[in-house]
Amino acid sequence: MAAIGLTDMYYSNETLEALIHSASCGSFSAAARHLGKSQSTISELISRLEIDLNTEVFVRGTRSLTPTPAGVALIRYAKEALHAADRFRLQANSMTSGKEFKLTLVLSDLYQHQQYATRLSELDARYPDLQFECLIAERRDVLNHILQGRGQLGLLAAQPDYPAEVANCRLNHPSEFGIFVRHGHELLERGSPTHQDLIGHRMLRLSSVARWDDEDENFAISSLKFWSAPDYLTLLEMAALGFGWAILPKALVVAYGSSRLQEIVTPGWPKTVPVDAVWSRKHPLGPAASWLLDRLMID
Numbered sequence: 689m690a691a692i693g694l695t696d697m698y699y700s701n702e703t704l705e706a707l708i709h710s711a712s713c714g715s716f717s718a719a720a721r722h723l724g725k726s727q728s729t730i731s732e733l734i735s736r737l738e739i740d741l742n743t744e745v746f747v748r749g750t751r752s753l754t755p756t757p758a759g760v761a762l763i764r765y766a767k768e769a770l771h772a773a774d775r776f777r778l779q780a781n782s783m784t785s786g787k788e789f790k791l792t793l794v795l796s797d798l799y800q801h802q803q804y805a806t807r808l809s810e811l812d813a814r815y816p817d818l819q820f821e822c823l824i825a826e827r828r829d830v831l832n833h834i835l836q837g838r839g840q841l842g843l844l845a846a847q848p849d850y851p852a853e854v855a856n857c858r859l860n861h862p863s864e865f866g867i868f869v870r871h872g873h874e875l876l877e878r879g880s881p882t883h884q885d886l887i888g889h890r891m892l893r894l895s896s897v898a899r900w901d902d903e904d905e906n907f908a909i910s911s912l913k914f915w916s917a918p919d920y921l922t923l924l925e926m927a928a929l930g931f932g933w934a935i936l937p938k939a940l941v942v943a944y945g946s947s948r949l950q951e952i953v954t955p956g957w958p959k960t961v962p963v964d965a966v967w968s969r970k971h972p973l974g975p976a977a978s979w980l981l982d983r984l985m986i987d
Contacts, residue, residue: 699737701773704766705852706733707745711763712849714752723852774855777972788974790819794830794839797920798863799963800939807983815976824919827896834968840977843984846962853970859963859985864938866958868949870930880953887911890932892923909935924949 709719710730720727738745745759755763791811811820823839825832830844831854845863850856867886875881875889891911895918915931917923920940927934928948938958941949951958965981967973973981 699769701770703733703737704770706730707737707759707766708763708770709852710734710746710753711755711759716753771855771857774857774969787815788818788840788976790821791815791841791974791976791980792821792823792833792839793980794823794825794833794842794844796826796830796844796963797824797940798826798845798865798937798961799843800863800937800943801861807980810983811976811980814979818976824921826894826919829896829918831966834966837968837971840967840971840973841981842966843963844966846964850966853968854966855969856964856966857981857985859965862960862962864958864960865935866938866941867933867952867954868924868927868936868941868945869933869952870928870948871950873930873933873950875933875952876950880955882954883909886933886952886954890914892917892926892932892934894918894920894923 705723706719706725706729709722710716713719713722716730716734717727720730723730734745741758741762743758744756745762746753746755808820811818821839823833825842825844827844827847830839830842831847831851833839834842834854835851843859846858869875875885878885886909889911891914893914893916895916913932915926917926920936921944923934924936924940924945926932927936928945933952936945936949938951941951965984967977967981
């Protein structure tokens with residue numbers, strides 16, 4: 689079969705999502721469950737794509753799918769295309785919709801950017817009658833608020849994968865994390881503690897991590913002995929009281945705990961974590977939320 693010219697092709701968001709999630713989930717059936725579709729639908733979308741391109745996108749293994757080199761390139765472009773489509777819808781909605789009555793921003797404590805206060809002042813000046821609410825949450829809790837419609841826009845540590853109905857974009861200012869303990873903590877006597885040393889002491893970590901019995905994928909360091917809290921500011925206070933060590937945003941420590949906490953010097957730290965903005969594709973952003981997202985992205 690002769691290949692169809694790329695300029696004659698159009699691929700729906702459904703096809704792009706099937707491609708992306710088949711790769712991230714490792715199988716058509718898992719991608720189908722993630723997207724709420726049948727396995728035959730996902731398989732047919734990928735097969736049609738391969739026929740159009742006259743090339744294989746996946747190597748079908750007995751246990752999982754593996755993207756071919758062509759597939760890897762297409763997945764990258766598919767993600768860019770979906771992000772562009774999301775941004776187009778935001779702009780279109782901003783031009784055609786009326787001003788929203790209330791805007792709720794779901795914010796992680798990791799976001800301590802110096803321009804945040806400036807952006808809120810700009811929001812106040814541009815939309816003086818807008819009711820603004822800020823909720824503090826972390827990780828999956830941010831996503832839950834967005835999915836449930838409790839918040840319109842969320843900021844959180846970048847996740848490796850998002851539900852199909854969650855749109856996301858990367859901010860230009862990541863967050864730097866370090867490992868901190870109270871001044872005089874036993875770990876500081878070791879000079880440069882190893883990860884094994886840390887495992888032997890109590891870790892203070894987010895409840896959203898502990899609840900799912902999962903290591904934080906951004907840090908890949910954990911301990912069987914831990915206390916948990918719902919946000920980083922509470923973890924900071926627990927660490928300052930000497931209850932254990934905690935992975936904390938360095939800007940948060942500078943603002944609220946620099947006199948009480950000391951950073952541990954250990955290989956591989958500090959670490960930089962990218963920050964994503966998220967919103968629901970089912971509940972498009974209004975003009976004020978779209979404007980705030982654009983302002984948050986420029987710094």
